[in-house]
Amino acid sequence: MNKIKIGLPSKGRLKDESIKLFSSKGLNIQNTNSRNYFFSFEENSNFDGIFLHAREIIERINDKTLDVGISGLDLLMELPDEYQNNVKILKKLNFGFADLVVAVPNDWLDVQNIADLEEVSFEFKEKYNRRMRVATKYPKLTEDFLLSRGVTEFKLVGSLGATESYPFTGSAELVSDITSTGSTLKENNLRIISDGKILKSSACLLVSKSFNIKSLSLFK
Amino acid sequence: MTKALVNKKNKENISKKILNIFKKKGFNFIDLDIVIDTDLLAQRSGEAFKKYALNFKDKSGKEISLRPDLTIATAIQYIQRKKKGTEKLSYFGSAFRLNKKGDLKVFDQIGCEIINSKSSPEYLILSTVLSVFNKFKKKQIILNHIGLFDNLINSLNLPERWKLRLIRHYSRKEYFEELLNRLDTNYDLDNEKIKIDYNRLGVLKKLDADKIIGGRKVAEIIERFEKKIKDPRDNFNGSRSVKIIKDFLKLKVPLKKSADIIKKFVEKNDLKIKNLNHVLLKLNNLNKKLGTKQDVIFDAKFGRETQYYTGLAFSICKQSIELARGGEYNNLIKTLGGKQSPAFGAAINLNQLI
Numbered sequence: 075m076n077k078i079k080i081g082l083p084s085k086g087r088l089k090d091e092s093i094k095l096f097s098s099k100g101l102n103i104q105n106t107n108s109r110n111y112f113f114s115f116e117e118n119s120n121f122d123g124i125f126l127h128a129r130e131i132i133e134r135i136n137d138k139t140l141d142v143g144i145s146g147l148d149l150l151m152e153l154p155d156e157y158q159n160n161v162k163i164l165k166k167l168n169f170g171f172a173d174l175v176v177a178v179p180n181d182w183l184d185v186q187n188i189a190d191l192e193e194v195s196f197e198f199k200e201k202y203n204r205r206m207r208v209a210t211k212y213p214k215l216t217e218d219f220l221l222s223r224g225v226t227e228f229k230l231v232g233s234l235g236a237t238e239s240y241p242f243t244g245s246a247e248l249v250s251d252i253t254s255t256g257s258t259l260k261e262n263n264l265r266i267i268s269d270g271k272i273l274k275s276s277a278c279l280l281v282s283k284s285f286n287i288k289s290l291s292l293f294k
Numbered sequence: 295m296t297k298a299l300v301n302k303k304n305k306e307n308i309s310k311k312i313l314n315i316f317k318k319k320g321f322n323f324i325d326l327d328i329v330i331d332t333d334l335l336a337q338r339s340g341e342a343f344k345k346y347a348l349n350f351k352d353k354s355g356k357e358i359s360l361r362p363d364l365t366i367a368t369a370i371q372y373i374q375r376k377k378k379g380t381e382k383l384s385y386f387g388s389a390f391r392l393n394k395k396g397d398l399k400v401f402d403q404i405g406c407e408i409i410n411s412k413s414s415p416e417y418l419i420l421s422t423v424l425s426v427f428n429k430f431k432k433k434q435i436i437l438n439h440i441g442l443f444d445n446l447i448n449s450l451n452l453p454e455r456w457k458l459r460l461i462r463h464y465s466r467k468e469y470f471e472e473l474l475n476r477l478d479t480n481y482d483l484d485n486e487k488i489k490i491d492y493n494r495l496g497v498l499k500k501l502d503a504d505k506i507i508g509g510r511k512v513a514e515i516i517e518r519f520e521k522k523i524k525d526p527r528d529n530f531n532g533s534r535s536v537k538i539i540k541d542f543l544k545l546k547v548p549l550k551k552s553a554d555i556i557k558k559f560v561e562k563n564d565l566k567i568k569n570l571n572h573v574l575l576k577l578n579n580l581n582k583k584l585g586t587k588q589d590v591i592f593d594a595k596f597g598r599e600t601q602y603y604t605g606l607a608f609s610i611c612k613q614s615i616e617l618a619r620g621g622e623y624n625n626l627i628k629t630l631g632g633k634q635s636p637a638f639g640a641a642i643n644l645n646q647l648i
Contacts, residue, residue: 179508181501183494184519193455194518196462198510205337206509217341224459224469226340241508248508 077122081134081143084111088277091169092144120289136160137168141285148275150173150251152212163278164287170277171254174212176219176270178248179241180263187268188223190246192275195227198247204248205229209240212272216250219272238262274289304648305402312404312426312642319422320452321384326367328387332357335366338629339601342466343461344567346391360390365602365623365639366630368611370601373632381409405620407639416576416606416622417583423618423640424588427610433587433617437549437580438465438596440621442556442573446542449565452477460539465494465601474539477532488523495519505557530538538563541574545594549581552592576606602626608640618642 082096083089091105096115103123107112113123126134131143132150136157142164150161178185185191195206210216211232211244220228231246238248238259250272258267281287296584312322332349333356334520347362356449361367372381389401406422408415420435427433456477463470495516498509541563547555553574560567577592584590600621607621620640627635 102315181498181507181512182510182515183491183498184522186491189459190522192459196458196509197518201514202509205340217344222469223343223465224466224473226342228341229336230341234332241504244509247510 077120078194078285079139079141079147080121080123080212081126081140082113082123083128083131083144086129087124088144088146088170091167091277095144095167095169132157132161135280135282138282138284140279140282142279142290144277145280146170146172146275147278148172148212148215148273150274150280151273152213160283162281162283163206164280164281164290167277167279170275172252172275173254174215174250174252174272174275175256175259176208176216176248176250176272177238177259177264177266180265182265185267188225188270191267191270192223192225194227199227207231207240207245208248208250209233209237209246210248210250211235211237212252215272219250223269227254238264301648304464305644308647309404309644310641313384313386315426316384316404316406319406319418319425321382321422323384323386324368324371326361326364326371326385328361328385328424330361330367330370333371334630335359336363338366338626345613346393348390348392361387362391363388363642364389364403365407366626368405369409369623369627369630369632369637369641372409372635373531373627373630377414378410380411381407383407383409390555395557402644403641404512404644405639405641407637409637410505410635411638414576415636416442417580419620419638419640420580420584420608423610423620425614425641427617430612430617432589433610433612434456434591435549436591436593436611438593438598438607439605440575440597441479441569441605443542443565443594443598445568445570445573446565447539450538451531453478462599475534478536483640491519495623538565543595547592547594549584549590549592550586552581553578556592568586580606597621602629605639607642614642615646617646620624 092289096103101115101118103113104116111125115121115123115124119239124127124174128145129149131140132153134140135143136278144167150157173215176191178191198206204226207229208216210221211233221276231240232291233240237249237251239262240249241264249264251259256266281290317323324370332344335343335347343362347359349357349359352358368383368385372383376520384406386404389403391399391401395398406419435601443464444461447457450457459475460470463473498516501512503511505512507515509645542559544557545555556574560570581590596609597603599608602619602625603625605622608619609616610618616638620638622638624636627633627637
């Protein structure tokens with residue numbers, strides 16, 4: 075029988091919670107040292123494991139070099155729709171909760187909801203002859219959300235980090251960002267608009283579509 | 295010869311004939327750029343257009359698109375030519391668009407456009423395109439005046455914000471329906487939120503009015519906020535307006551009767567529509583010029599999906615196949631960076647002719 079190839083997040087809370095989840099199922103990680111990417115389970119030799127970046131795990135399940143993995147729903151949904159043909163969500167897990175939200179400067183008190191944002195974006199374009207910029211690490215989800223809510227006059231600005239700072243450095247006017255408690259947004263003088271939740275995300279157990287789920291009975 | 299080669303030869307022959315007709319009517323041929331600056335298109339149509347345009351990045355990272363539309367390509371070239379006075383232009387080429395599934399569709403088109411004309415160009419364009427289809431029997435013309443819808447909305451008892459919203463999203467059919475539902479149920483009212491906003495206004499008023507917050511001036515934020523809370527958000531009759539809009543969009547009548555029917559509709563609903571007589575006169579004039587031999591229908595829904603139409607819009611069909619489509623686009627050139635210029639044009643769908 076072929077071994078099940080499994081990918082787990084390589085760092086942070088997602089890694090810790092994933093390890094904890096497998097331990098709770100009686101599978102303890104056997105990993106010789108922290109620099110070694112590969113692991114196995116002490117109690118079950120049917121698995122070949124690897125620690126990877128959460129995004130990389132989805133890529134590898136998509137190209138079938140991994141059978142199973144744990145990653146964020148936000149990361150999967152941000153990828154082109156074709157990925158969802160190959161990567162199946164087996165289970166939404168009870169950790170890694172975060173929301174992708176639209177946030178504006180706290181002092182924009184005239185913008186409370188998406189309808190306000192739609193109006194302001196048109197007014198902004200008329201006044202400044204350019205489109206409002208939205209800084210984000212999630213261009214696809216943000217674009218789809220804004221267009222579906224009637225906000226068409228915007229321009230996406232790709233961000234690699236510190237997205238919350240963009241409206242105050244002149245690089246964007248508003249942001250869409252992932253947040254668990256909202257405190258980082260608050261600390262950076264940003265406010266989530268009332269109907270601006272793009273996605274409710276959590277960690278997910280993902281499997282390749284061609285993978286036989288029956289062989290993963292421990293997650294039933 | 296293979297079928298594809300026969301088709302290609304046919305297309306070339308028909309194109310030559312049509313371009314000759316256009317030439318005799320005084321239209322000068324121009325060769326249009328196949329690639330358009332994506333930013334320029336997005337500046338005009340917003341990000342939504344990217345969903346149906348084929349976009350690339352050049353070596354410097356600049357986004358470019360294969361032209362999704364030949365009227366836009368003509369308008370861009372008109373701006374680049376920097377000519378003054380009336381221009382009568384014709385073109386021939388392909389437009390590249392993605393369908394909902396993301397598959398590329400290529401539309402071969404021949405068109406003619408009149409830009410910056412001091413007289414009304416609609417009949418010249420319509421008769422020029424119609425002359426191509428002289429030998430076609432049982433064809434039908436569908437006609438509408440997009441500006442009439444805008445003026446209808448402006449005549450309704452609605453907050454300004456709602457009027458603007460309905461006009462802006464008229465071309466997006468599904469979202470427009472959603473807006474009507476919201477208007478019908480007063481969905482966007484939230485007096486609790488307004489109260490909280492109002493409490494915070496004092497804090498903002500103490501700041502320097504020219505201070506920039508997230509790209510907007512403090513004065514601008516205060517002005518919009520005050521305008522917003524003064525809007526009679528909960529005391530307008532949304533349902534009545536929705537019914538008027540829905541009833542108006544159902545109007546589909548022979549052109550010869552359209553002016554009378556629209557007039558009766560306006561009277562029945564006690565509306566005061568700006569420029570109504572001007573529009574009705576245009577419809578009556580077109581009816582007279584086109585004569586009784588043509589089958590012409592006024593359809594209040596027609597042409598809404600073409601975002602840049604501002605006035606008359608028409609389609610020439612045979613059975614359910616659209617042979618040509620055109621309309622007035624008086625704001626397109628300005629939004630692409632040129633001067634405000636009236637324009638009217640039409641394109642023949644060559645794929646359907648073959």
